[in-house]
Amino acid sequence: MAPARQASEGRHESAEERADRRWNELLQEVRVAQTGVQILFGFLLTVVFTPRFATLGPTERAIYVVTLCLGAAATGALVGPVAFHRFVTGQHIKPETVVWASRLTIVGLVLLLATVTSAFLLILRVALHDSAVPWIVSGLVVWFLLCWFALPAWARHRYAARK
Template sequence: MEAPGPPRLSRGRHETEEQRADRRWNELLQEVRVTQTGVQILFGFLLTVVFTSRFATLEQTDKTIYVVTVLLGAATTGALIGPVTLHRLVTGRRIKPQTVILASRLTVAGVFLLLATVTSALLLILRVAMHNSAVPWIVGGLVGWFVLCWFALPLWARHRYAADGSDAAGPTDADGPEGS
């Protein structure tokens, strides 16, 4: 038998599955809006490069990096617009919790694609601007920084605060990339 002690504080939110799905959907939309803006600006600039006079003078390697960068930008755009079209096409089907999970996964895929797009764009820009052997090191350092900010820190925080029992969100809010 357990000894009586201080009353345990309730962890997490007291919300229905539908309320939780609504909250998570609104949070996800805010996150996607921030990311989409950056992707749209980057992709817009990428699309104009091919029409500049300087493009014709690029080495074949740089032209290849450019094409890869544009394709990655297009894939990133698709992944980050995907949650909106997914929601629109399934609205009214009473599957919002599942929609939020799928949209969250698309968003995470979009962030990975964004990392690849930014990496490729940095490689191209710095190769053209600097023409030296430091470029891969600089790009590698920046990729490391992005990985730290975008993935390592959030995963560390998730692990750290779930491990010591102070996870205020509760176990169901930290159960995967679609949690929170």
């Protein structure tokens, strides 16, 4: 085996090959999240122009503004890896680019969770006017936390012993 090659997670690849593989995997993941956040954000941008918006109370308007800001921030974080890569291409820092893009993606997912939660809260407040709304929204947050963070963290911990 050549000295520049290393065994990493069962693969024999150089640091550059590993960075290329991880970058491609990250891009596939980000594409899914980007599509979702862009559709959600686009929808949020149109809400203010509907007739129903004028009838919202101050609390619902405040929730809308927070939701819109969270959606913009999530969009920025999830599009960030593309801009980051474009600005540093050719600088021979692919491994570092992957690390920073991964961090931006995680921030984007957290912001997407907050955006979805806030949008869900707004919609349920308008639709139900019910004391069950906080419980329903809390249940959704727990579900997302389980699916997006707890289950992957558990799997990472559970199967780390195999290495």
